[in-house]
Amino acid sequence: MPASPFDRWITEDPEVLALMGAEAERQATTVQLIASENFTSTAVMAATGSVLTNKYAEGYPGRRYYGGNQVVDQVEDLARDRLKALFGAEHANVQPHAGSNANLAVYQALLDPGDTVLAMRLDHGGHLTHGSPASITSKVWNFVSYGVTPATDDPDNPGEVIDFDQVAEMARTHRPKLIVAGSTAYARIIDPLPFREIADSIGARFMFDAAHPAGLIAGGVHPSPVGVADVVTFTTHKTLRGPRGGAILCSAELAKSIDSAIFPGLQGGPLENVIAGKAVAFAEAARPEFRTYAAQVVANAKALAAAVAAQGIRLVSGGTDNHQVLCDLQSFDAELTGKEAQEVLDRAGITCNRNTIPDDPRSPFITSGLRLGSAAQTTVGMGEAEMERIGGLIGTTLRGRADESVVAGVRAEIRELCASFPPYPDLADA
């Protein structure tokens, strides 16, 4: 199966070509429910696979350390201008190689080593770069954390939402220099305004890590933190549907310190081919169709959430208002771990990841939860009816996990479903 617009250039390396074809086949014949993944356009892939990969361009447009940057300066300016327009920001940095680098650069720009940062607990949905003991962030800065409220039995007020009383109390007690909002596993809208108020009350800076919802914000279905937070970081490859990478938005006041924290503070030469891919994706996200896409992502997540709940799986926070569905498997089957569920679903052609749930009794390697996401399958054109069917198949697979014929039956059904939604129909006859 063709894997890129450029397959014919790789025919002299059959080993890599075969692996690319195998991955294209996997992506086209299984459903992708990993909440941090998406399918970029072929235009994005073409830009990232271009001659722009050859150019060294340390520095920023107009201030480079090497010659020959007449063209890539225009590429990077185009990406920055499109990004600023997309989110209404004063300044954009499109050089971060990943979302993690974007966060590290902001910490470096705004903090001194040892300064205190208040961010979301890892086991309640925070990211590694929000102070995990395994991340360099916790070795350089002093992270303290807030979490979500306890779960309740009240369907109208299910709990497991950000505990703003705790955010305020931790802020008063620890006087952090920076407050971080944003999460890697949280199915609700994150309102930037209460964070801003709390940050102002103690004179702290406020960073919003929009790695997951960036596309939902660009598509107008989630509130924008731009202009509310001092700095907004995000990945370009999750709901925003661009190439793998990161970006930072900030006020003109912080532009210089953010830029120098990325280069020379953290990175060397930028990946101008990826920056071109980002420029393509930013233009795609500015089109009216992207607003339709973002709204459908949320509608699909709601349909998927209802379908898995109908199978007896408890939803963390009782539902979703973004692209994520967080499943607590304990109620479904006390014996079933997130790890085992992920592995059997993989065999059934349903790709997702295990995830800790708030106050998970199991380790992050095993877990009691699953995280599902609707962004990728929405891109290929699936709607609520398909989400309902997939939710039912998740239940069938997990219940029948000891019976290989059940798993094989689901695998066949998924394969047939995917055949009607090819991710790259225009590559098929390339």
Ligand SMILES: *Cc1c(COP(=O)(O)O)cnc(C)c1O
């Ligand atoms: C995905 C994610 C990141 C980092 O992304 P990488 O590109 O994998 O480094 C940062 N913060 C949050 C909240 C994320 O979900």
